[in-house]
Amino acid sequence: MRPWFLPFSPEPLLSTCSSTSFHAQKPQAQSKHKEPESEPKEHFDALNLYDIWLASRSVPDERDTLLVPGAQRPLTSRNTRLAYLALTTYCFNFMKHLWHQHPTRTVMMMACHFIRSLFPAFRGYSQALIIDEMQTLIGSGSFTWSRLLYLVGTELIRRYIEGLFDSFANHNEGIILGSAKYFVEYQQLKQRTRLDVPTFSDPLTRDLLLESDLFARSFNGGGFGSISPLDFFQLLTLFTEIVSHLFLIFSVTNTYTHIGILLLSLFSVALPLVLPTSPFLSSSSSDSIYTKKEARAADRREKMRNLVYNDSYRPEVLLFGLENWILKSWSSAWKVVYDSEQTQFSPNLSLFPGVSVSDLFSALQNIPFLLLLQTSSATLGSLTLYRSSVQSVVFGIRNLLATTRMVFQSVFLMVAFGASTEIKPKLQPEPKDKVEYRSIPGGVSIRARNLSYTYPGCSEPALKNINLTLEAGETLAIVGYNGSGKSTLANILLRIFDYDQGQLLLNDVDVRRYDPTDYHRHVSAVFQGFSKFNSTVRENVGIGRIESLPHRPLIEAALGLASADAVVNSLPYGIQTVLECPGYEALSYPGSRHLADQVHGLSGGEWQRIAIARAFMRANDPEIDLLVFDEPTSSLDAHAQNQIFNTINRISRHRDDGTRLKTVVFITHRLSTARRADKVAMMENGTITEFGTHEELLKKNGSYAALYRQAV
Numbered sequence: 072m073r074p075w076f077l078p079f080s081p082e083p084l085l086s087t088c089s090s091t092s093f094h095a096q097k098p099q100a101q102s103k104h105k106e107p108e109s110e111p112k113e114h115f116d117a118l119n120l121y122d123i124w125l126a127s128r129s130v131p132d133e134r135d136t137l138l139v140p141g142a143q144r145p146l147t148s149r150n151t152r153l154a155y156l157a158l159t160t161y162c163f164n165f166m167k168h169l170w171h172q173h174p175t176r177t178v179m180m181m182a183c184h185f186i187r188s189l190f191p192a193f194r195g196y197s198q199a200l201i202i203d204e205m206q207t208l209i210g211s212g213s214f215t216w217s218r219l220l221y222l223v224g225t226e227l228i229r230r231y232i233e234g235l236f237d238s239f240a241n242h243n244e245g246i247i248l249g250s251a252k253y254f255v256e257y258q259q260l261k262q263r264t265r266l267d268v269p270t271f272s273d274p275l276t277r278d279l280l281l282e283s284d285l286f287a288r289s290f291n292g293g294g295f296g297s298i299s300p301l302d303f304f305q306l307l308t309l310f311t312e313i314v315s316h317l318f319l320i321f322s323v324t325n326t327y328t329h330i331g332i333l334l335l336s337l338f339s340v341a342l343p344l345v346l347p348t349s350p351f352l353s354s355s356s357s358d359s360i361y362t363k364k365e366a367r368a369a370d371r372r373e374k375m376r377n378l379v380y381n382d383s384y385r386p387e388v389l390l391f392g393l394e395n396w397i398l399k400s401w402s403s404a405w406k407v408v409y410d411s412e413q414t415q416f417s418p419n420l421s422l423f424p425g426v427s428v429s430d431l432f433s434a435l436q437n438i439p440f441l442l443l444l445q446t447s448s449a450t451l452g453s454l455t456l457y458r459s460s461v462q463s464v465v466f467g468i469r470n471l472l473a474t475t476r477m478v479f480q481s482v483f484l485m486v487a488f489g490a491s492t493e494i495k496p497k498l499q500p501e502p503k504d505k506v507e508y509r510s511i512p513g514g515v516s517i518r519a520r521n522l523s524y525t526y527p528g529c530s531e532p533a534l535k536n537i538n539l540t541l542e543a544g545e546t547l548a549i550v551g552y553n554g555s556g557k558s559t560l561a562n563i564l565l566r567i568f569d570y571d572q573g574q575l576l577l578n579d580v581d582v583r584r585y586d587p588t589d590y591h592r593h594v595s596a597v598f599q600g601f602s603k604f605n606s607t608v609r610e611n612v613g614i615g616r617i618e619s620l621p622h623r624p625l626i627e628a629a630l631g632l633a634s635a636d637a638v639v640n641s642l643p644y645g646i647q648t649v650l651e652c653p654g655y656e657a658l659s660y661p662g663s664r665h666l667a668d669q670v671h672g673l674s675g676g677e678w679q680r681i682a683i684a685r686a687f688m689r690a691n692d693p694e695i696d697l698l699v700f701d702e703p704t705s706s707l708d709a710h711a712q713n714q715i716f717n718t719i720n721r722i723s724r725h726r727d728d729g730t731r732l733k734t735v736v737f738i739t740h741r742l743s744t745a746r747r748a749d750k751v752a753m754m755e756n757g758t759i760t761e762f763g764t765h766e767e768l769l770k771k772n773g774s775y776a777a778l779y780r781q782a783v
């Protein structure tokens with residue numbers, strides 16, 4: 072059910088916002104922005120959202136450097152053009168979308184902003200009237216309270232109405248902000264759940280998502296120098312506020328003789344705004360542009376913090392005595408970042424020690440005030456009004472400049488949000504190439520030809536020239552030394568990773584032509600680093616077949632298949648026990664305390680049984696053609712291990728005639744289990760060096776035979 076404040080379902084708007092979409096990594100886009108200044112204008116105009124975002128991150132005069140994510144964009148003419156492009160191609164559409172959710176409320180919000188912006192001027196005017204009245208009363212000698220009480224009463228009523236109006240405006244704005252927040256966070260989550268591992272491992276995509284997160288967080292009120300899109304309206308408020316004060320200043324000084332005073336007022340107001348840009352008074356830029364060294368230091372500082380704050384690292388931190396090293400690394404990184412920030416941010420406005428420049432400007436603003444005081448026409452109220460209006464204009468213009476600058480940054484974060492919702496997962500085939508996965512009898516047939524794969528950022532390939540043929544229904548054991556590439560191969564077979572070279576045919580179709588989501592409906596797996604969720608046993612297992620989550624008997628059956636039923640029965644709340652997992656810090660909400668009491672830890676082997684039960688939730692389904700187990704029984708005793716392999720054997724065959732229904736691939740370091748497989752692949756240094764039946768490989772007397780002899 073949607074929340075009460077939402078008049079809409081948060082489905083994608085972005086097709087209406089921008090017609091462009093892109094693959095997560097576009098090397099041409101990256102290189103294109105290495106020489107932004109030399110690009111022809113028409114090229115500039117053809118940029119899509121991702122291009123705009125990437126272009127805004129380039130550092131002026133540094134070819135191969137990008138600003139660290141979240142850094143402020145310098146206010147250059149090029150970035151201004153990019154911001155304008157972003158505003159016209161995306162931001163206005165985004166705002167329009169928000170407006171469509173609550174048209175009446177949004178109009179009311181804008182009207183409220185306008186009316187509120189007039190309040191300070193009214194306030195000043197009303198106070199001036201009271202002061203004038205007091206001056207008249209005192210000056211005339213006949214002091215009567217009635218008129219004064221009337222004015223004070225009017226002022227109190229005005230303030231009361233102002234307060235009521237404010238609370239209405241805040242309430243209205245809160246509702247709009249609530250639905251905007253929901254929309255943005257929903258889109259964020261939706262996008263992240265769609266993205267595959269190769270897309271996530273692209274550094275530029277990670278930066279994009281990070282800035283998109285910053286944008287989403289800005290709805291929670293400030294942070295990181297950005298403002299929420301609703302604060303765009305702040306510009307309107309500030310502008311009208313300044314105009315209304317200028318109007319008051321002008322009315323106080325509108326006679327011919329006062330024109331000079333007016334000009335002096337404006338000059339005194341404008342001077343502090345202009346002067347900070349002078350080379351004597353300010354730094355060249357207040358933008359946090361980190362150099363590579365500083366960015367690395369900032370990154371290191373965060374990593375060190377994380378090592379301390381994340382509980383899952385604590386055993387290693389204590390065991391290896393990392394405390395001093397962490398503190399030292401953190402403090403040296405902190406110093407690098409601090410020094411860089413010190414040089415970047417402007418020094419305070421002080422020309423001489425002990426003499427504040429801003430005090431000088433305040434004093435300057437008093438000159439027209441004194442001149443006015445000398446003219447007979449000026450009343451005390453009007454002088455007070457003049458004084459407060461001049462101050463308000465100064466603050467208003469300052470705020471306007473600061474807000475404009477924040478809006479400028481916000482535009483690029485908004486662009487990051489827009490671009491992130493358009494990322495096309497890397498493993499997703501083009502519609503023209505897409506082929507629907509079709510099952511064949513016996514499971515899935517696998518043919519790998521010269522497969523190679525290098526992890527992003529690594530120079531050495533993890534897999535080299537993998538050749539492998541497995542018929543549907545066969546069982547394959549992958550064995551080999553640590554780091555030989557077994558899990559990487561499993562992840563490629565499961566279409567979690569893509570390969571760089573070669574070809575992988577599943578059921579004689581290039582695996583790249585399958586939609587991964589479609590293909591994943593036909594596989595079940597236990598990963599080596601399986602996830603441990605800080606949730607109940609029921610959910611930890613049931614998510615293996617999400618539609619069966621409400622069906623307790625099915626979950627219990629899976630637990631039985633994984634020989635985990637005895638473990639679960641011994642838990643204090645059985646299947647409802649919340650499992651404790653390292654590294655997860657549960658947030659405590661009022662009323663949720665009792666949950667903490669139900670939390671229970673599990674041993675490594677017990678967790679492994681939970682993960683196996685999760686895979687068994689769907690392994691029995693007829694549409695499952697491939698079962699992949701990456702060291703499923705590494706922490707189990709020999710008896711439990713045998714039970715699990717018997718179960719795998721049973722569910723991969725037809726119940727009546729024993730014919731093979733599923734292809735099974737398992738990775739193991741226990742060579743006694745490898746002999747149960749039809750084929751064995753021996754992996755060394757990222758490649759399959761021996762392939763055949765257990766007996767064939769023993770006869771060969773190569774690496775497998777040596778490993779086997781060592782094991783038994």
Ligand SMILES: Nc1ncnc2c1ncn2[C@@H]1O[C@H](COP(=O)(O)OP(=O)(O)OP(=O)(O)O)[C@@H](O)[C@H]1O
Pocket residue numbers: 526527529533551552553554555556557558559560599
């Ligand atoms: N995320 C990663 N980024 C970079 N390199 C990686 C990553 N994961 C694994 N590698 C490297 O790829 C190689 C193969 O790793 P893989 O996990 O596939 O080995 P494995 O045979 O399963 O090892 P083990 O028996 O220890 O589980 C190793 O050299 C490893 O260091």
